[in-house]
Amino acid sequence: MDITINHLKKIYGKRTVLDVDDYTIHSGEILGLVGNNGAGKTTLFRLILDLLKADEGNVYIGETEVNQSEAWKDTTGAYMDESFLIDYLTPEEYFYFVGKMCNLDKTTVDQRLVPYERFMNGEILGQKKLIRNLSAGNKQKVGILAALLNQPQLLILDEPFNFLDPSSQSALKHLLHTYNQETGATILVSSHNLTHTIEISTRIALLEHGKIIRDITPINDEAKQELENYFEIETQE
Numbered sequence: 001m002d003i004t005i006n007h008l009k010k011i012y013g014k015r016t017v018l019d020v021d022d023y024t025i026h027s028g029e030i031l032g033l034v035g036n037n038g039a040g041k042t043t044l045f046r047l048i049l050d051l052l053k054a055d056e057g058n059v060y061i062g063e064t065e066v067n068q069s070e071a072w073k074d075t076t077g078a079y080m081d082e083s084f085l086i087d088y089l090t091p092e093e094y095f096y097f098v099g100k101m102c103n104l105d106k107t108t109v110d111q112r113l114v115p116y117e118r119f120m121n122g123e124i125l126g127q128k129k130l131i132r133n134l135s136a137g138n139k140q141k142v143g144i145l146a147a148l149l150n151q152p153q154l155l156i157l158d159e160p161f162n163f164l165d166p167s168s169q170s171a172l173k174h175l176l177h178t179y180n181q182e183t184g185a186t187i188l189v190s191s192h193n194l195t196h197t198i199e200i201s202t203r204i205a206l207l208e209h210g211k212i213i214r215d216i217t218p219i220n221d222e223a224k225q226e227l228e229n230y231f232e233i234e235t236q237e
């Protein structure tokens, strides 16, 4: 599922916080989106998901302009933040609810969660806990798993490594890599963790003040060094 971005701008007051000219994310790519706080990563994802209205330009998922039709929603999974969750449900109730919206019965939902047992680490299912009482990391896991339930061709995750313990971070990298390999899905992941991003991505976009200032593929040693230098310089300033 290609994503095509045309002259996309988001402006707050007098500030242009996102300004991406022509940019295409190709089917099957794992795009890592990196950049410092306020660079525009979340804004870009929200525009792609039609959660924000662009001031200029447009976004297509496949052949569909995202603000003109709902068709892309059947093939897209996303987890941005806790607002995607329903906190008075248990994880099971939430998964079944999401499953129902995608015409999946409970048995199918249960089956689709089986491959993610390592990621759930015995702390998500069967706990009889409401989502609001889960730890931040476990809430994050529920959101990511719900985004995967419909086996999307496009998966968008905003800072998915946040709140996860090291072994869960590793499980998530494995999960994303395997999902991409098995389904050919396009995956977009933003992260402040350069090591994880480099490890999982087939392409990396570096955002600065709303603009993509580097589009890196393939991710070779030279590219890694360039990214490391960029963030080191930024932190020393």
Ligand SMILES: Nc1ncnc2c1ncn2[C@@H]1O[C@H](COP(=O)(O)OP(=O)(O)OP(=O)(O)O)[C@@H](O)[C@H]1O
Pocket: 012, 017, 035, 036, 037, 038, 039, 040, 041, 042, 043, 044
């Ligand atoms: N509703 C809003 N009103 C005004 N400015 C906003 C609004 N939402 C975001 N911004 C601004 O847009 C810019 C980009 O924010 P965004 O959240 O996209 O950055 P980010 O790269 O995701 O940052 P972080 O790494 O801190 O999550 C920031 O300067 C932010 O303050």
